[in-house]
Structures are given as C-alpha cells and as structure tokens.
Amino acid sequence: MVSNPLSSPPASGQCPFRGTRVGGALGSKPQTDDWWPNRLQVELLHQNPPLANPLQDVDYKAAFEQIDYEQLKRDIKALLTDSKDWWPADYDNYGPQMIRMAWHSAGTYRIADGRGGASRGMQRFAPINSWWDNGNTDKSRRLLWPIKKKYGAALSWADLMILVGNCALEIMGFKTFGFGGGRIDAWEADRATYWGPEFWNGQAFGENGAQHAGHPDEMVTRDIRWVGQPDEEYYDLENPLGATHQALIYVNPEGPNGEGDPVGSARDIRESFARMAMNDEETVALIAGGHAFGKSHGMVSSDKIGPAPEGAPIQAMGLGWQNPEGTGFAEYTMTNGIEGSWTPNPTQWDNSYLENLFKYEWEQTSSPAGAIQWKPSNPNAPKTPDAHRQGVDHSLMMMTSDIALKVDPAYREVCQRFLDDFDAFSDAFARAWYKLTHRDLGPKTRYLGPEVAEEDLPWQDPIPALDHDVVDAADIDSLKHKILASGLSVSALVSAAWASASNYRDSDKRGGANGARVRLDPQQDWEMNRPQQLSQVLSTLEQIQSEFNGAQSGRKKISMADLIVLGGCAAVEKAAQDAGVSITVPFTPGRMDTTQELTDVESFEWLKPVSDGFRNYHNETIGYKVKPERIFLDRAQLLTLTAPEWTVLVGGLRALDQNWDGSQHGIFTDRPGVLTNDFFQVLTSMDYEWKPVDEREMLFEICDRTTGATKFTATRCDLIFGSNAELRQVAEVYGADDGHERMVKDFVAAWNKVMMLDRFDVQG
Template identity: 70%
Template sequence: MIPGNFITLLIKKDYTDLLHNFYSQPNYFYFMNNIENPEDLAKCPFRGTRVGGAIGTSPQIDDWWPNRLQVELLHQEQPVANPLSGENYKEAFNKIDYENLKKDIKELLVNSQEWWPADYNNYGPQMIRMAWHSAGTYRIADGRGGASQGMQRFAPINSWWDNGNTDKSRRLIWPIKKKYGAALSWADLIILTGNCSLEIMGFPTFGYAGGRRDAWEPDRSTYWGPEFWEGKPYDQSLAGQERKGHPDEMVKANLRWIGGPKEKYHDLENPLAATHQALIYVNPEGPEGNGDPQDSARNIRESFKRMAMDDEETVALIAGGHAFGKSHGMVSADKIGAAPEAAPIHAQGLGWNNPVGSGNGINTMTNGIEGSWIPNPTKWDNDYLTNLLKFEWKKIESPVGAIQWTPTDPNAPKTPDAHLDGLLNNLMMMTSDIALKVDPDYKVICERFLNDFDYFTETFSKAWYKLKHRDMGPKDRYLGPEVAKEDLIWQDPIPKLNHDLIDSNDIVRLKSDILNSGLSISALVSAAWSAASIYRDTDKRGGANGARLALDPQNNWEINRPEELNNVLETLKNIQNDFQNGENSNKKVSLADLIVLGGCAAVEKAANNAGVEIEVPFTSGRMDTTQELTDAESFDWLKPVSDGFKNYHNDKVGYRVPPERIFLDRAQLLTLTAPEWTVLVGGLRVLDQNYDHSKHGMFTENTEHLSNDFFKVLTSMDYVWVPQSSDEILFNLNDRKSGATKYTATRCDLIFGSNAQLRNIAEVYAADDGQKRFVKDFVSVWDKVMMLDRYDVKDE
C-alpha cells in the first residue's frame, strides 16, 4: 500500500533543490503581498500575531536570526502540556477488557456512518491505510517517526497530502476512544484498529502490543525534507522578486538552499526515508510522477530500506496492503480545500473539504488515482499478485489526470464499485505496483508468494507486526494479551535475567577491583558512556543493556576508541571471572553491569579528586546478549556520524548543517534538557572524553578531576577566541594580554558560550559557588543516561 498525495497536480515540479527552513514562518511574505493595508491590522499581544482572520504571523525570532541554535527544542513534551500527566497508562491499559475492546472496534468497522460512508460498507481498508500511515513515517537512520506517539494527529503530518482523509478515519473511531478514554491512547487505538480491520477481512495477524503513549503537542524538531507550506508546494514565485518593500534577500532568509547538483530520486538525503516531503513512502505514479516502473522500483527499494524493510518484507507489505480496498481520484486537486492545519475554524479540525456532490462516497478524493487492485476488496486472498503477474498492463489516466494502469485483456476480472450496487469497474494498478513486476528481484519474490499463499500470509503478517512495533523498543514495553511470544531480531533481544543480583557489598568490592585494575578514569568513563549514549528515545534502541559494546559492529566504531575499549573490556571480563569463581560463585555479574559500574566508580573517583564526596547511583540487572541476537546491519545505523559529546565529526559524510545543530539533535535523542546537556558536556570535557584524546575543549590543567574548569574558562574575559580558519570549525583561545594560545576548541565547545540560553546555564556552573552544584548535577544526569534503556525496571 503506497497511496500518495495529489500526485499529478502537485508534484510535477522539481522542488528538491529548495529546502525550506522548517522552523520559519514563510507565509508571512505571502501575507504581506496579498493584503491591502497591513499597517491597519491590529496586533495580538501574544508573540506579535496580527489579527484579521487566517492571515498569518509577523516575523518571529527565527525569521530575524535564522542561525540561532534552537535550544528550546529540548523542552518539548513537558508535563504541563499533558492533561494525563502523572497517570499510569500501563496500569490503565492492562485493566481494559481487551476482548470487548476488539469487539467494539470490529462492530464499528462494518457499520457505515452517514457523514462519511464506508467503501464496500466496510471501513477496514480505510483504517488499514490510517494505521499504515501512522507507522510508516518511521525511519531507521535516527529512529524518528512511527506510530508510538500518535503524531498523525498533529502538524505537519496530519496535513500532508499523502495523509488526505486520515482525519476522517480518526474521527470515525472517536466513539471507541470516547468510551475507553485515558485507558486507551490514540496511538494504540490507531494501530489496533488496523489489526482488527485485517482480521474482519480474513487475515490472521501475528500479534499486537499496546504501550504507546500519546504526544500532546506537535513535533517541532524532526526534519521531514523540503517542506511546503500548508501541505502544498511552496510558492516559488516569491523568489527573485521584491514584495512590497520586502526584498528577495528577506525571502531567502526563510529558506535553506541545498548546494550542488539536484538529488536524484534514488539518492535520498540522509536521514530521510520518504522520497518526497508529504509522502509516506514513494510517489505511486513514479518519481516526480514520471510513470516509469523501473525508476519506481529503485525508489521503493531505497525508501523501504531506509524504513528498515528488506526486499521480501517490502513486497509483502505492498502486495498485502493492496489486497484490500481502493484508491480515490474522482475530483480535481484544485477543487479540494485546505489541509486540516489551514482549514477554517468551523471545520473543527477536518481538512480537505470536497465541494463536489456529497464530498465523499462516489466523489471521494485522496491521491488522484481511481480504482481497486482486486475483485474482492474486503477479503484476504492472493488476487493482487495473480492479477499483477497474469495480465499485461497499459498506462492510462485517472478521471483527474493521474497516471495509473489497466489490464490490456478485456476479459480480465472486474472490481465492484465501492458505492453503486451492480456497477463493475476495471482493475487498477499504480506505477509502484508495476514496479514489482518489472524489477527482477521483486518479481522473483512475487512469484514465490503467488506459488505459496501460506508463506506469503506469514511473511506479510510478520512484516505488518514489524511495521507497527518497530519504534516501540524492547518487549518490556509491550502490553496486552496478544504480544507475540517469538523474539524477533529487529527487537534487539536481550536474554532475561537468570541469576541473583549483586548486593551493596558486592558493588563496593567490584568498584575497588575496577579502580585498582590500572584502568584510567578516562578509559572507564569512555567505555560506560560509549555503551549508554547511543540510546535514542525515538525508537528506544541502543543503551548499555546487552553489552553490545563488546560485539560487532559497535565494538569497532572509531568513535569508541576501539583499542582502548578492548583493553577495558578484557580487564572487566577478568574481574567478572574472578568474582564469579571466588566466594561469590552463587552470584553472577554481567559485563553490561560492569561496564556501567566501572564508569560510575570512575566518576566518583574524579569527583573525589576535585574535592567533592559523592556516591554515583548504580542499578544492577543488565544482561549480556550475543552476536547471534544482534542484527549487525541494522544496529550499525545507530553509529553516530557526528557526536559533540566526544567532539567527533566524520568528515567523510557531507554536512549541510553546522556540527552544533547535529549536537542538539543528539541531546534530544537522549531526552536531555538544556541544563542536563550543558553540565554533561562540561564534565565529559574535563574527563578527557574526546574520541581521539584531542585537547579541544579541555579547559583544565587537572585531568581526571570532575571540576567546573570548563565553565570557568569558557566564561572568562581573560581570553580571546580566534578561528583557526575561515570555516570556523576549530578555534584557539589566546591570552588577552600576551596573545599566546592557551587552549583550543570546536564549535561544539564554544556553543555553550555563544548561545544566550546555554551561556546563562554555563554561568551557573562557572560561579564561585558552582563546583558542588556542578558535580551533583553531572552525577544526576550521568545516572539518567545510564538508565535510559532500563525498561526492565522502569514503569513506563
């Protein structure tokens, strides 16, 4: 299932060389050009918004200062935004009568509601699309997207053209959400409705897990590609012209331009997975609507790979999804109203108003392609693959001019009309369907599935389960009676705890053994930080649990100081063996626990060296996984390409944004606040954590002391910062009087002195009373990072 947006009418132009500054307010320029007397409009006192209907906003802080680092992005999803903050969702979900919940959903699916009548009197296909599009935004590069927070409810996703009319699907299932209230998140309901839809049409699902917590505000940080205002292509007529006193330079201040040659359809910009902004996967008419199946196949392979699917899973998902329902293209795109975020207030959150006829039913419009792939659109069977491979297909146009395909054989089966009884229509295929037939590898898989329907069913069932749960993290987070018992490789499985935990006396002894082993504080901190800090909250992957730091591929990443790391691991393994073969032979301690414990012991020692006595928290219970339980190819996506915590920047990767912006992104993946981010960096620098042991940012004479020296030097006016070259990547800190170079630094060091919000935090720790506060806060956030992946003990 690869439904697109208003393909022909909206994506005929190449916009890939124009990258919208996705934090700006570009509609301001349109607004200023299209009102008669903007000076006469009243100003709302809240953020300078101009009053006067759906007009737009005045320039905001990011319009005037487009290079400003938006530190406030770390503070999204605050409890104050959540009306259910403090309530235990896990406990509430587990109290639901799950069988009755599924019964309620299935009954709703076959009772057509007059305000939005169901195709074939069955909402199943429509709800499969809703669930698919909710989960289908996931991308493996940074774990963003996916179904786990119900982000389909908010901008920009709720207003992408590819999500046309998913607003109606969610409104249709509101009676279910209303009945179960806070015990059932929108995120869980959307996916469960998709499963129930498959089941009422005869498909055996592999399983279902609840446990998704709803977001309560839009995601303002994820980059989805070149964005266009309000779900429509950006008005390029603004470029190169002057608009009522607003020269082109001001317009360009709101745009980020991609340099170099235009990107090809098969050369996606990292970390993007969809081939075009506002699409879930690919353009079903082919790249840029070109109608070429070969080009489409290349697009599909790259896009689905970026979304963590291999070729077999890709074919299964497309063929399985297109075994149900139809596509809609009966009304021209230029007649359809604005997306939900731009719709008038009386629309009450519904967008894409269709003024033709009833606006739905036989007049429904989504992606512009009209028709169904199969003769039985509400029954699970293998007709999609039969039709695709058996018949030859010719290119035609939909009623609104979109590219689609129809059988050349006049005796090919027909498909019933979705709303008019007795009317039969020709079958339809999209360019992205024909792609599965013309690509040799895809065709072999199609033939395999066609010849073994049971195997196809199993493969689609598992691929659907993966699609819906890929961003949920470890199975410890899964809720409900239908959780699949099988451990799947993409879940990064870790064996369950099978031994007694070490106690406080054991911890004291092991800390002593580690500190007396000859390993440096820097090496111990580096190992623990390397293990824990690759965690990303987007899809709950990574972290110290499992000790994958000792396995391929993580063990060999340049950023982890491999030679030093392996010396640490060998020493810790010897301590592990001595402990388990000694008087504590009835107890075991995992390598994963020892890696973290070593880091904790080193931080305590460094704090003591700096004159502060403190105990670093440690929670045991981690287990060691194996190479066989590690998907090395998938796990390698967690390798940082840039990491300001270690002053690591892989120059082999082409960058279009400064290192500090990628650094901000990594801080957000670790769920850090601005103070946590700041104090962590200050501590890691004085503990010699640069990946290559460089001295950049090490503003101290006392290494392995957990001191606030980083902040004291950073905020001092005794020095002058001088760029080493015009690119302003590296800097010298020169004594103001003598001119002698005292220290060196990177952009990821100096941002904590140049950014206003971060500098104010740095000054807290640089103050004369800042040392003890610095150590206390560093230890607190250190423990937070070490525990980010411990869903086996966290009630979340």
C-alpha cells in the same frame, strides 16, 4: 509623528489589541526564529512538558491492563462495518481505510534516527496530520471517536490507531502476527524531527514560492532532498530522511516526480523502504499485502480540494480536505488522485493482487483527477465492483509503484515466490506488518496485552531475561575498588561506559547499556568508541567479572553490562574526589548480556553516530546538511536531556578527557581526568578571544587577550555553550565561583540518567 496605539489605554469598549499587527505573541509571524533563523532552538529539549498532559496522573500500563481486551476488539470490529451517512465506507467496510491510517501512522518511522512511527500518535498533529499523503486520515480518526470516548484514558490514540488496523485485517480474513499495546500519546506537535529541506505551511512550495495544493505532481521538491542524478554513480537521498518526496510516507505512487517510470519507482521504493528498515521481501509483502484491500481515490482534481486540517477554517472543527464536488465523499472521494481498486474483492484477503499483476500486461492511463495509473490491456481481465454503487464495475487499477514490483528483477523474484506459496506470503505480510507497527515501541518487555507475539524477533534487539541474583551494596563497593586498582584510567573507564550507554535513542527505544552490545559487532569497532582502548577495558573487566562470579557459591553474579557501567561510575567518583568533591554515583544492577547471535548487525549499524558532540566526533563525509551543533542538539534530544543536563554533561565529559580521538579541543584544563568546572570557567571568561582557524569556522583557537598566545582549541560543539544565549546562562551557573560543587552534583545526576535510559525493567 504617528502615535503608538499602545501608548495609552483604549477607549471604553474598544478592543485592547487595536492597531497591533498580526504577529508577536498574538499572531504567527514574525517571531524569534524569523528574525534569527540560525538560532539554535534549545527549547526543543523541553517539548511535551507535564503541563501539556491532562493525563499525567494516569498509570497507562495499569489502566490498559484493566481493559476487557476482547470486548474492545468486538467494539472495534462492529464499528468497521457500521456505515455512516457523513462518511460512507467503501464496500460498506471501513477496514481498508483503517489499514491505511494505521500504516501511515507507523510508516513515518525511519531507521537513521528512529524518529517517526506510531508510538506517540503523532498523526494527530502538524505537520503529519496535514501531509497530502495523509489525505482523509482525519476522517478515519474521527470515525474512531466513539471507541476512544468509551475507553478514555485507558486506551491511547496511538494504540487505538494500530489496533484498529489489526482488527480491520482480521475481519477481512487475515490472521495477524499479534499486537502489543503500550504506546503513550504525545500532547503537542513534534517540532524536533527534521522532515526535509522544503518549506512547509501545510502545503508544498514550488521554486517560485507559490503554494501548491498537495498533489505530488505539483511539488517541486524531489531535487531538493536528493544528491546527484539517477544516472550518476553517487545518487542518494539526504540523511536522515526516508520519504522520497516531501509530505509523503514513502514514495510517489505515480513514480519519481509523477512521471510514470516503473524502473525509477523501484529504485525509489528500495531506497525508501530500506530507510524504513525493510528489506526486499518485507517491502514486497507490505505492498502486495496492503494493496489486497480497498481502493485509491481520485475522482476530483486536487485544485478543487480545500486546505488540509491545519489550514482549514475554524468551523471545519479539525477536518480538512473539504471536497465541493457532489456529496464530497463516497464516489466523489479524493485522496492521492489515483482512482480504483487493485483486486476484484477488495475486502477479502487473497492473492489476487499478485495473480493479476503478473497475469496481465498493463498500460498507462489517467484517473479522473489526471493522475498517472495503469489498467489491464486485456479487456477480458477481471473487474472490480464500485465501492458505493450497486451493479457498477470498473477495470482493475495498478499504480506505477505496483508495476515496479514486476519490472525490478529482485522484487519480481520475491513476488514469484509469493505467487507459488500463498501461505509463505501470508506469513511474510503478517511479520512485516507486525514489524511496521511495533518497531518504534522498543523492547518486547514494553509491550502490553494478551496478543504479544511469543517469538523474539531480531529487530526487537532481544536481551536474555535476568537469570541471577544481583550484587548488593557490599559487592558494589568491593568491585569499585578492584576496578580502580586494575590500572585502567579514569578516562578509559568513563569512555567505555559512555560508549555503552549513550547510543540510546528515545525515538524508538533502541540502544543503551543493557545487553552490553558495545562488546559485539558492530559497536566494538566504531571509531568514536576508541576501539583499541575499549578492547583493553573490556579484557580487564572480563577478568574481574570472572574472578567475582567464580567466587560466588550461589546465584549471585554480575554481568558485563553492569560491570561496564559500574566501572564508569567508579571513575566518575574518583574524578570528583580528585577535584575535592566527595559524591556517590548511583548504580542500579540488573542488566544482562546479549549475544552476537541476538544482534542484527546491519540494523545496529544505523545507531552509529554521524556526529557526536559529546565526544567531539563529526563525520563530514556522510552528509547531514546542517552544522554539528544542530546535530548535537538532536542527539541531546534523543537522550531526553534538558538544557542543563546537556550542558553539564558536556562540561564534565570534556574535563574527563572524552574526545574520541584524544584531541585537546574543548579540554580547557591542565588536569584532564579530574571532574573540575574548568570548561565553564574558560568558556565564560573574558580573558580570551575566540578565533576561527579558517573560513569554514569548524575549529577555533582560544587566545590570551593580553599576549595573543593560543591557550586552547575548540570546536563548534564546544563554543555553542558560550555563544547560544540560553546555554550560556546555564554555563555561567557552573562557571561561577560557587558553581563547582553544583556542577559535580548535576553531572552525576545526568550521568545516571543516561546510564538508566534503557532500564525499562525498573522505570515507572
């Protein structure tokens, strides 16, 4: 028999971990997720705990506002033209590489779920820091350390990475649209965002399981995330993904699958940029504007480049992609494999990118690293200088994704307008860059600093400033009585308030009850919002609002945004009282009503849930390739809920009869509309058996163990709170004999949290 190496203490001087395999608490694998890959990762609700943040005592807004902002910009601009021996700047100017770093920091944003983007500085962590498309951005951030070191806690990495992009544009002659600070750094890697179905270990994996070194041509990944074929009627990118290939920010610059197809590239660009919330004009402006500067690097074959930062040896000190050729940098630099510059003057803002793209015909060629690229067929076309060697010139370069702008009719039309009007192009690029770098920062009221643009932009979801005195405690009490006496049911009032507030997503700070957009298109017609019932609730509340505001002699008013939330609060109080628990639901007035004119309908349609377990809504036709409970977890994480908050909200909403279609799934009570803990009592009871109605296992019957009679029905979004080990422990707290009052108290606290998620005006 083989003895257990841990069954007795080690001999003196021996390693206490001798004989243990790499794994468990000390290694990387196997762990719980390897043994049980279908386990719901509830711990994703508890990321970025205060214990991980060494700056939790810092008021970032106050600290940022104490910075000498103009001196900060002078410091950055001085650094941008101070070439370093260890990483020489192309053309003696770090500007272009810093623009790329800023763009890639912001460019991970996607509109479907608001995830990605620049607001937390996630480019510092895996997996983003090791995507092949981010090759050598680690060097850009390391170059910025002297600036970060000087300003410390008063300047987040997230803000610095975007501000340096603006400064880079300015030193090269471009007038930016503005800058808003206020991005607060994360302190650990993002484990919640779904980046695609491919395997990931700092590198891509092919179909045979072999690792590949990070060049898109070597990745067998596109077909995994695309549905259908390009020549089929239904051909689409998996929701909610935005990048067309794994480990990319947008698209493969060599075209789909690296095959040099400009037409296919245009199709990819349009889909990917749309997923990133950009229209055709913004897309052309960003590509043409960004490619006015700098160069691409492809002097060394990708198979010679060392591992990405997350796979690099410890002595690399967080730097990856070590290059063994020559000096490893300057004229030997390797990033995406394409070599060359787009313009004759790569550090000056001008229109030569578009001028040369359309003036000359382009022929396909290859970079020294073997990547597909394009050069002018006319030998007399302008040249571009070598980035490091004096007196050496090269042919201009275009990527397949650049040629796409010329061959696609819609893109070509936009390009022609920009060619004819350089000022219009400059303005379009300035606005698109501002949108790119600020769209996940949230409402403009969150922006910090002296360069915040005055203009309100549609993608900022503007809400008019508070223009009246708010209601006091006596008014609130009076309005509650009027609402409850109006004939509106508890379920209807709760439904309207929840519909107004619960579309908030913390990823990009969009949605929420402020503005009362639930009254407007497109939200008022979303099927999960019970449109017919919602209309009746809104009509009644508008009458109450009109009577109250009309009776006021001064500036005191109540907005519909406030009244919708107050109606829900009054209903929850009544439901708790009917269940035998007296409690006051907190209410903070001060919301304002926005207008249809200030609502970007197309953009807001993306906030419509594909699946909403809180109301047992699941649209199977749209195409998330995961089970409803996993989307439900994602929804809870976007609402910043903890596991107990998530659990108690579901139990309470089921008791309050909130299923979108009026179904009885999960309504484990004979007193719907009363805030009981019946959901948890039934969920944890052993008096029942749980039987799927078919092999799909989406719906279930809950049968009496003794008689076999069906008592209730349920969905996966109900049963997960009894089947998942962590969630069940919470459910048992609320289902216990002493759990009801605690459940009501916790439900009210979680309800108030959701109602207040977008109240940035009163948040600390």
